[in-house]
Amino acid sequence: MFTHHCTSCERRELIFPDQLTGLDNVADGFQIHFTCWCGAPQTHFTAREVAAA
Known part of the structure; x- marks a missing residue:
């Protein structure tokens, strides 16, 4: 679960696993692909953590 600001409805919503439509490494x-509560397709990027040396 994560929060996302939708570019279509302009709302900040919680996104749940059942809304996911794809994941690109x-x-x-x-790149996480999902459908907002308003029905608009959206994409969210999450960066990899860099391991401490």
Whole structure:
């Protein structure tokens, strides 16, 4: 679960696992694809954590 500000309805909403539609592993993190509560497709990026040396 995470929060996201929708670019369509302009609301900040909690996003639950059943709203996810895809996940892309990119070089510096993950692109999470989901459907907002308003029905708009959205994308959220989360960066990978860098391991401490």
